[in-house]
Amino acid sequence: MTQLSPLQRLWLTETVRLREEHAGPLDDLEANRRARNDGGDLATRLQNRALWLAERDGLVSALKHWLQGARLALFGLAVLAIISGAGLAFAALGDGQTPVNVFWALGSLLGLNLILLLSWALGLLFAGEHGASLGRLWLWLSDKFARDAKAAQLVPALLLLLQRQKLNRWALGTLVNGLWLLAMLSALTVMLLLMATRRYGFIWETTILSADVFVSATRALGVLPGWLGLNGPTEDMVRASTDTAYSSELVRQTWAVWLVGVVLVYGVIARLLLAAFCLWRWKRGRNALQLDLNLPGYSQLRERLMPSSERLGVNDIAPEHLHTVHAGQTDLQTDGALIVAIELDDQHPWPPTLPDSVKDAGILDSRESRQKLLEQMTRFPPARLAIACDPRRSPDRGSLALIGELARSAAETRIWLLQAPPGQALDADRLSDWHHALEQLGLAFATSVPINWLETGHD
Incomplete structure (x- = not known):
């Protein structure tokens, strides 16, 4: 993240508050999660949240x-x-x-x-x-x-x-x-x-x-x-x-x-x-400058950034303006390999045969499972991450946002586009949509599980 002076950090935090006050809440799940993981008092977490959003949205x-x-x-x-x-x-x-x-x-x-x-x-x-x-x-x-x-x-x-x-x-x-x-x-x-x-x-x-x-x-x-x-x-x-x-x-x-x-x-x-x-x-x-934590825009974030207890399954109001989905990689120290699947049905057996060095994170099919894995990856980011996706489903924005968020918590990420189950065929247009979306995210993809890469770090 860009190095900023204390005044610039406060300035951007206040800018994000005004923006949310006039345009409605931002899509801030990942920002809140990262701010909670970084720790500190409420003012520090507010700044970390705002700086992540400001970096994402071009502020x-x-x-x-x-x-x-x-x-x-x-x-x-x-x-x-x-x-x-x-x-x-x-x-x-x-x-x-x-x-x-x-x-x-x-x-x-x-x-x-x-x-x-x-x-x-x-x-x-x-x-x-x-x-x-x-x-x-x-x-x-x-x-x-x-x-x-x-x-x-x-x-x-x-x-x-x-x-x-x-x-x-x-x-x-x-x-x-x-x-x-x-x-x-x-x-x-x-x-x-x-x-x-x-x-x-x-x-x-x-x-x-x-x-x-x-x-x-x-x-x-x-x-x-x-x-x-x-x-x-x-x-x-x-x-x-x-x-x-x-x-x-x-x-x-x-x-x-x-x-x-x-x-x-x-x-x-x-x-x-x-x-x-x-x-x-x-x-x-x-x-002597500091945030006024009594302002409504900050006080409403207190429970989300410093929760008295973890609250799962609460759906936030959709933001008025959606930000562009993007991938990336973490700058933190990473270790190990992880494979995870997104919303697979019973027609795809899971997990595949894996070596001992590769850990299975299971299938993400609920908000709770996603948040749990993201919290874990924020604390212990993997060096290599493989994400299995079913290309029979459309690459909707929610799935792409999750893929991007997972990729930003790992050093390297590859996408495994699963083959169709026996007796079924993949839709060519839908598969092309997946290819185009993943290219825009800048993520490598293949139709076979990258076992060698997960185990050794190369093909």
């Missing part, structure tokens, strides 16, 4: 496709953030032909960032579960890039799972702040490149405000950058910066350092700290 591959789409969407958003940050820097500084109004430049670089940061913080505090537009865009793009119809069930399951620990806010917070961190780093880098290759003059202008307002604003914004050694202009420099004609080289460089420091502290470092905090909260909450 595991759908999860992989969705994750690939999510990574591609994240890469696209990261590229967009980098380009947007560079655009902010170009828009703020211009081509150097005209003086740069420092406060307009600062508004261009940090205005939208701070507005969205405030919106995110208010949503986090008062709404509880904020709906970040970047987060919704990422989820939408992930679905589009996945291009797998089964992946549509994954996102609702993930959101429901994370909401129980209120992890949505921290997961999307990490995404949003991480993307803005990239944008601010891009803006800062392009700013430094432009200032290193172009000559900028910095001014401030006003009609109704006094110079004291700009002096106070410059000092206030420069306090934190000053702790990093990025000192801003003095009061005299601020008052003199109303016309570039009076700006010396020192004044231009001081304004440049101040602008870089403000963007670094309030743009880059602020987003870096928020992204790190959200990531810490996400990892901490992710490790």
Whole structure:
């Protein structure tokens, strides 16, 4: 079975629960049997059952496709953030032909960032579960890039799972702040490149405000950058910066350092700290994630996965959608040889003459006998299994499902298609149906009992 992280195991378990809640119970007899055999508490058995069903029904591959789409969407958003940050820097500084109004430049670089940061913080505090537009865009793009119809069930399951620990806010917070961190780093880098290759003059202008307002604003914004050694202009420099004609080289460089420091502290470092905090909260909450065993979809499975007594002969409701029958082989340690027959009548004597090394499992003609053998083979899987079938019967789905389930519990499997009893003949079309069905299962078949193969492992 595919190796999955603890979060992915919980995610698929929740997906299977939602699927059964909306589409009805799945055909889960083999999944329940394997989960019971693997042991563990109820949560572990629920996960093992769900993972087996997810592997069978293609949800595991759908999860992989969705994750690939999510990574591609994240890469696209990261590229967009980098380009947007560079655009902010170009828009703020211009081509150097005209003086740069420092406060307009600062508004261009940090205005939208701070507005969205405030919106995110208010949503986090008062709404509880904020709906970040970047987060919704990422989820939408992930679905589009996945291009797998089964992946549509994954996102609702993930959101429901994370909401129980209120992890949505921290997961999307990490995404949003991480993307803005990239944008601010891009803006800062392009700013430094432009200032290193172009000559900028910095001014401030006003009609109704006094110079004291700009002096106070410059000092206030420069306090934190000053702790990093990025000192801003003095009061005299601020008052003199109303016309570039009076700006010396020192004044231009001081304004440049101040602008870089403000963007670094309030743009880059602020987003870096928020992204790190959200990531810490996400990892901490992710490790505490667990299933809500009180949900109806899980509580109904308690008796089937952790039975107080074995209940035989209970027929489950047929699922709305049948899964494709398939065979396979077990990865467990196997030993010995076993032969079994499926629904034989009295016209076929059983068992055939067998060597001592080959065990006879009898004829499976009831639900109880099937379950008993499957439980035994789950605990002690045989290395070689021969299944005798009467080709006078139609290869119905129930028989093929049983053959596939038996084959998945053995290392190697062969089918013995019995000859017709004396005085009878096999129907050619029905025999062809058997051949076609067994070829689809990928199982070898013959019209004679494979005694040599059962005894020695070769023909």
